[in-house]
Amino acid sequence: MSKYDQQRNFLKSNFSEFKKIKTDAMRGISQPPKVKPYDNNSQLIDLPMVDEKTLINKNIYTCIKERRSTRFYSDKTISLDELSYLLWATQGITSTNKAGITFRTVPCSGATHTFESYLLIRNVENLIQGVYRYLPVEHKLLFMFEIDELENKIDEITLDQPFVPNFANKAAVLFIWSTTPYRSEWKYDITAHKKILIDIGHVCQNLYLASETINAGTCAIGIYDQNRIDQLLGLNKEEEFVIYLAAVGKKQ
């Protein structure tokens, strides 16, 4: 067997195998929480209502055409309106059905939405530097903790960047998406994992395009230290772990 076989098989559809499986959903096992619960005593920060007026470039054709992975940023602050808009563009809820299933600004296999958005905030209006989590249902931020030497921490977790060393530590915000795979496994069993990877691509593409509209640039980050980042965010690493990152800053 070639060293690639297993990984290539992961990329293929295993729907015919799936059809023979009784999923946890079919077996009547209760559905896991659709979003990560949080402590009622948490410090929550209201985000401004998303308003089209925040957009500087509204032409989608230009945004698609001009989009590039941006690894050099200006020192300009991202406003809270802009951050609110980027969070909405990536995970914002636009409707909820009777069963409580959320439909968002991004497509997602079976609307399973296995992601949580964490932010390492470095330069956002009125927010102290630190780690935050987005609450999509409330459209609020949950403040998690401050970080000493934020830039060093960002370097440690986005190690060995091939194009521009240490670029992420100049970003205004680092988006960090975790996945809780069981939200999809419950419904899709062995077919969940490929779907999760496709789903997160949609999220990041919306971040790229939404950033273009506010004169900001994004760069996806697939090279990161899994252990360090899961540890920093206090994730249990089996049930929830980081899957993808993206740096965002105003363009120079």
Ligand SMILES: Cc1cc2nc3c(=O)[nH]c(=O)nc-3n(C[C@H](O)[C@H](O)[C@H](O)COP(=O)(O)O)c2cc1C
């Ligand atoms: C899944 C994925 C992972 C990536 N990881 C990194 C990364 O770790 N570091 C980086 O500098 N760029 C990363 N990129 C950005 C790509 O290098 C970039 O998209 C590619 O060079 C094409 O350039 P463009 O986005 O400007 O069209 C990643 C892009 C994708 C889609």
